[in-house]
Amino acid sequence: MTESVSDEKVASGWRGTLARLWPGMLTCAVIALAASFIADHYGGPVLLYALLFGMVLHFMSEEGPARPGIDFVARTVLRVGVALLGARITIEQVTALGFGTILLVVAAVVLTIGFGFLMARALRLSTDLGMLSGGATAICGVSAAMALAAVMPRSHDNERNLIATVVGVAALSTVAMILYPVLVSLLALTNAQAGIFLGATIHDVAQVVGAGYMISPETGEASTVVKLMRVALLVPAVFAFGLFYRTRAQQVSVQRPPLLPAFLLAFVALVIFNSTGLIPVRLAEACSEVSRWCLIAAIAALGLKTALKELVKFGWRPVILMVSETLFIALIVLSVILATAA
Numbered sequence: 341m342t343e344s345v346s347d348e349k350v351a352s353g354w355r356g357t358l359a360r361l362w363p364g365m366l367t368c369a370v371i372a373l374a375a376s377f378i379a380d381h382y383g384g385p386v387l388l389y390a391l392l393f394g395m396v397l398h399f400m401s402e403e404g405p406a407r408p409g410i411d412f413v414a415r416t417v418l419r420v421g422v423a424l425l426g427a428r429i430t431i432e433q434v435t436a437l438g439f440g441t442i443l444l445v446v447a448a449v450v451l452t453i454g455f456g457f458l459m460a461r462a463l464r465l466s467t468d469l470g471m472l473s474g475g476a477t478a479i480c481g482v483s484a485a486m487a488l489a490a491v492m493p494r495s496h497d498n499e500r501n502l503i504a505t506v507v508g509v510a511a512l513s514t515v516a517m518i519l520y521p522v523l524v525s526l527l528a529l530t531n532a533q534a535g536i537f538l539g540a541t542i543h544d545v546a547q548v549v550g551a552g553y554m555i556s557p558e559t560g561e562a563s564t565v566v567k568l569m570r571v572a573l574l575v576p577a578v579f580a581f582g583l584f585y586r587t588r589a590q591q592v593s594v595q596r597p598p599l600l601p602a603f604l605l606a607f608v609a610l611v612i613f614n615s616t617g618l619i620p621v622r623l624a625e626a627c628s629e630v631s632r633w634c635l636i637a638a639i640a641a642l643g644l645k646t647a648l649k650e651l652v653k654f655g656w657r658p659v660i661l662m663v664s665e666t667l668f669i670a671l672i673v674l675s676v677i678l679a680t681a682a
Contacts, residue, residue, distance in 0.1 A: 360408050360409070361408055361409040361412050362409060363405040363406045363409055364400075364401075364405075364406040364407060364408055364409020364410035364411070364412065364413065364641075365409040365412065365413055365417075365637075366409070367397070367400060367406050367409070367410065367640075367644065368394075368409070368410060368413040368417075368637040368638075368640045368641045368644070369637060371390055371393045371394055371397070371637075371640035371643075371644075372390055372633060372636040372637040372640050374389075374393060375387075375389035375390035375393055375636060375640065376636060384514070385510050385511075385513065385514050385544070385546070385547070386546075386636060387482045387506070387510055387544070387635065387636060387639045388506075388507070388510040388511065388514075390636050390637075390639040390640040390643065391503075391506055391507065391510070391639050391640070391642065391643040392643065393640065393643065394639070394640040394641065394642065394643020394644040394645075394646070395643040395644075395646050396643075397643075397644055398643070398644060398645070398646060400644060401644040401645050406644075410641045410644050410645060411641075411645075413637050413638055413640070413641040414638055414641035414642050414645060415490075417634050417637055417638050417641075418486050418490065418634065418635070418638035418641075419490060419601070419602070419603035420603070420630075420631075420634050421483075421630075421631045421632075421633075421634025421635040421637075421638055422483060422486065422487045422490070422574075422603050422607065422631075422635070423602075423603040423604075423606035423607045423610065423631075424610065424627045424628070424630055424631035424634065425480075425483060425571060425574070425607060425628075425631050426606065426607040426608065426609070426610030426611040426614065427610045427613075427614055427619055427623075427624045427627035427628060427631070428568060428571070428614075428624065428627075428628050428631075429568050429571060429572050429611050429614065429615075430611070430614050430615040431611065431612075431615040432615060433565050433568055433569070434568070434569050434572055436565065437565060437566060437569055440680070441536055441566065441569075442569065444536070444540065444673065444676050445540050445566065445569050445570055445573070446573065447672070448478065448540055448541075448669050448672050448673055449478040449479060449570065449573050449577070450478075451668075451669075451672060452474050452477055452478035452665055452668055452669045452672075453471060453474040453475050453478055453577070454474070455474060455664075455665060455668050456470040456471055456472075456473050456474020456475070456477070456478075456661065456665050457470045457471050457474060458470070459474075459661055459664055459665065460473075460661055463657045463660060463661055464657070465657055465658065465661060466497065466501060468492060468497070468498060468501055469501040469504065469505070469658065469661070470661065471488075471581070472485060472488055472489060472492070472498075472501050472502065472505050473485075473501075473504075473505045473508060473509070473658070473661060473662050473665060474665055475488045475577055475581070476488070476505050476506075476509045476543065477509060477512075477543055477662065477665040477666055477669060478570070478577075478665075478669060479570050479571065479573055479574055479577055480543070480544065480545060480567070480570055480571045480574060481509045481510065481513050481543030481544035481545075481547075482506050482509060482510055482543075482544060482635070482639065483544070483545075483571075483574075483635060484574055484577070485502060485505045485506055485509060486502070486506075486635070486638060486639075486642075487574055487578055487603075487604075488577065488578060488581050489501075489502045490578075490601060490603070491578055491581050491582040491585060491601060492581065492585055493585060499642075499645065499646070500646075502642065503642060503643075503646045504658045505662070506639065506642065508658065508659065508662035509543045509544070509662065510543075510544070512543060512662060512663065512666045513542055513543035513544040513547045514547060516541065516542045516543065516547065516551070516666065516670075517542060517547035517548075517550050517551045520537070520538055520541065520542060520551055520670075521534075521538075521551050521554045521555050524537060524538070524555060524559075525555075527674075527678075529677070531555070531556050531558040531559045531562065532558075532562055533677050533681065534552075534555055534559045534562075534563070535552060535558070535559045535560075535561070535562020535563040535565075535566060536562065536563075536566055536673070536677060537563075537670075537673055537674060537677055538551045538552050538555075538559070538563040538566075539552070539562065539563035539564065539565065539566025539567040539569075539570070540566050540567075540570065540669070540673045541666075541669050541670045541673050541674075542563075542567075543666075545564075545567055545568075545571065548563050548564060548567040549563070549564055549567075551563065552564060572611065574607070575604060575607060575608055575611075578601070578604050579604065582601070610627070
């Protein structure tokens with residue numbers, strides 16, 4: 341009898357949670373499907389479409405039945421999507437790049453985040469925005485921005501910072517995908533050099549793959565592997581951000597974010613399992629596809645939570661910040677490639 345009552349309470353609890361979340365989750369899913377349809381048929385960055393469609397429907401997140409589900413997708417589904425990125429990476433892929441390329445990528449990531457911090461101060465912007473946009477530019481674009489934001493203090497300002505970063509890196513990544521192959525041709529880089537340059541400088545994975553295969557299959561493969569190396573650096577970057585913000589929170593006596601969030605541990609576990617062959621190829625591909633849809637839905641939720649009037653308040657300085665970060669990492673990588681080729 342007691343067990344029956346307990347089971348009924350559990351079932352009731354699940355039904356209640358689902359009833360509370362499904363309107364918002366369904367809204368995000370519909371936006372994700374619409375964004376994916378537009379991107380597949382007309383081209384362009386699917387994440388940017390999802391963000392913009394969400395922003396148009398912002399009124400749905402203010403008050404009403406959709407709000408709890410939108411918050412759930414923006415936080416929990418986002419973390420699931422980031423964690424599943426680990427199924428795309430193996431340790432063998434990273435080590436195959438060679439010590440020189442690994443050192444170049446690591447140095448470019450660290451220097452770009454530092455540059456973002458300093459440039460934000462010079463522009464009289466929040467250093468949180470500088471670190472977030474620098475990390476997104478340096479690592480893997482929108483996915484990195486959302487993962488890094490997950491260990492930053494939750495506040496209205498940081499939500500606006502995340503939106504500005506997502507819009508900026510999505511747009512700049514698309515521009516880079518178009519312009520960088522032209523630059524590679526003008527400089528007459530080899531397939532290997534072009535792969536390193538594209539993989540180490542373009543923000544989002546999809547744009548790296550697109551730009552690489554525009555040049556040749558060899559460049560596409562090389563750029564994808566280099567890009568996955570940058571994605572792998574998400575682990576130490578999130579850890580460093582978490583440590584930094586925990587220390588700062590302790591100094592000002594506010595709630596500290598977790599040092600090792602669960603989604604980061606899941607990411608690492610998937611990389612290890614994938615490296616040892618415990619994840620079949622089809623399952624890894626399935627995880628990658630689920631990750632993609634989770635991130636599209638999470639971006640849609642982020643857009644739903646954002647009012648256009650809040651974004652307009654940023655002005656022109658964040659644009660200068662993110663353009664300068666994009667040019668900074670490109671110049672570092674290109675300088676090293678040309679110097680070693682001479």
